[in-house]
Amino acid sequence: MTLGADVTAEVPKPRGSEHSADTEQSPPEATGRASIRSREVLYVRPVTASTTSLPVLARRLVGVREEILAWVPEERPRYTRLGLIVVNTGMIAAISLFTALMRVLDVPWLAVIPIVLLWAAVVITIDSWMVSSTHGVLGSGRWLMFLPRLAMAVLLGAVIAEPLVLWIFHPAIETNIDQHRRDLVKKEAGLWTKCNPADGSDSTGVAECRDHQLGSSGPAAIQATLGGLEEQRIKLNDDYVKATEQRDEKQSFAAKECAGVKLNGTSGQEGWGPRCRKAWEVATKFERQINLPGMKKNIDAIDLRIKDLTNTLGTDRQTYQQVVEKGIAEQVAEYEATFGKVDIIEQARGLDRLSNDSTFVWAAQWLVRALLIMVDSLPVLAKILGGSTSYDKLVNRQLRTGQSFHGLSLDYAEHSVQALTQAGIDEIDDRSRRDREQHDEDLDSEIDRRAQRYAAEAG
Structure with missing residues (x-):
């Protein structure tokens, strides 16, 4: 123009500057x-732009009206980059969801592309709305409008950032998860070994062994029988030794009585006298009563049985140990099979373990998370940091002008309808008045006609 x-x-x-008109x-x-x-x-002005160029499409993504921006073309680079920032957040969201789904779903990567693209479109739509809804906002109400949008952007950024944080720390997390699984398997194997000892001893009374019993019958019965026999053998041997000592004591007393050895209780008279015979009768009777050969025979029989059970127990222990080792290996393998594929939850736990073990990792993962959240919040942050632009002022005035024109249009429409309505009412009133006048004229004409006829008939 x-x-x-x-x-x-x-x-x-x-x-x-006075000069003569004659000279010049x-x-x-x-x-x-x-x-x-x-x-x-x-x-x-305005400076129009191509309607199909990439910058126009980027600006259209954030709700920029080219017919208004044409008055301030200097603002075009700003809003072009703002549109590209929105596209970048959508791409980051797509990458984040892709990495998360590939750890959750056991499907080809092509199968998740539609979901990833849909998520990117949703994020771009949300960011586009958050930016475009702030165009033309000026004054103190600007911050009141930005605060909820910034909170929404931060929340959305936190959701998008988490899978990317796990992806960045993926090597260290995988190593930690492998080590953690090995530790769990080792602990589980140790618990099964503790609760199922190779000697077959009972562990049902141990609280932590309640769910770690193989249920295999071991050499515990033989061990118990062998233990009983050993106790019995000790008792019989003690009785045998005690009885032998008592027999020897009584025989020694009789020998000394017959030899005339003067002791407490002996007569001191040598020879086979009444007291000598009495002492030997008591010793002989006691020996018959205690039956030392029978006691020795019982001890030998128990020793033989203990020997047989010991041999049997050794064989049973070896067999039982093999059964226990096989059972424990099966249980540990079954426990290890429950781990399955590493998912995003286990990765988060692995990162948490790494953070607890290292302050550096804790600080690094939070710095990365904060950076990603800030990047994902850039559409709103860029709009806030850019302040009120010339385009915002034009849009604000356009909005106010539009509201004014809308009000004037409604006033015009209202007055037009009122005028048309009043004109219609006036027309109806005029038509009604003319109808009444015509009716009066017709009535007067009819009266005159009838009067003339009556006069003619009378004459």
Whole structure:
């Protein structure tokens, strides 16, 4: 658009500019008036842009109206980059969901592409709304509008950032998970070994062994029988030794009585006298009563049985140990099979373990998370940091002008309807008045006609 202007301005006559009209023509400046006729281009707006270019599409993504932006084309790079930031957040969201789904679903990567693209479209739509809904907002209410949008952007960024954080720390997390699984398997194997000892001893009374019993019958019965026999053998041997000592004591007393050895209780008379015979009778009777050969025979029989059970127990223990080792290996393998594929939850736990073990990892993962959240929140942050732009002011005025024009349009429509309605009412009233006048004229004509007829009939 080209604006031309004819400008006429009163200016004071410059001193020393008096010239004779005879010698030269006075310049316009010397006449006391300056007539400046200008056809120069003062302002050329709007500056249109291609409707199919990539920058236009980027700006259209954030709700920019090109017909308004054409008045301030200097703002185009800003809003083009703002649109590209929204596209970048959508791409980051797509990558984040892709990495998460590939750890959750056991499907080909092509199968998750539609879901990833849908998620990217959702994120771009949300970011686009958060940015475009703030165009034209000025004044103190600007921050009140930005705060909930910034909170939403941070929340969305936190959701998007988590899978990317896990992906960045993936090597260390995988190593930690492998080591953690090995530790769990080792602990489980140790618990099964503790609760199922190779000697077959009972462990049902141990609280932690309640769910770790193989249920195999071991050499515990033989061990118990062998233990009983050993206790019995010790008792019989003690009785045998005690009885032998008592027999020897009584025989020694009788021998000393017959030898005339003077002791406490002996007569001191040598020879086979009444007391000598009595002492031997007591010793002989006691020996028959205790039956030392029978006691020895019982001890030998128990020793033989203990020997047989010991041999049997050794064989049973070896067999039972093999059964226990096989059972424990099966249980541990079954426990190890429950781990399955590493999912995103286990990765999060692995990162948490790494953070607990290392302050550096804790700080690094939170710095990365904060950076990703900030990047994902860039559409709103860029709009906030950019402040109120010239485009915002134009949009604000356009909105206010639109509201004013809308009000005027409604007023015009209301007055037009009122005028049309009043004109219709007036027309109806006029038609009704004319109808009444015509009716009166017709009535008067009918009266005159009938009067004339009655007069004629009377004459």
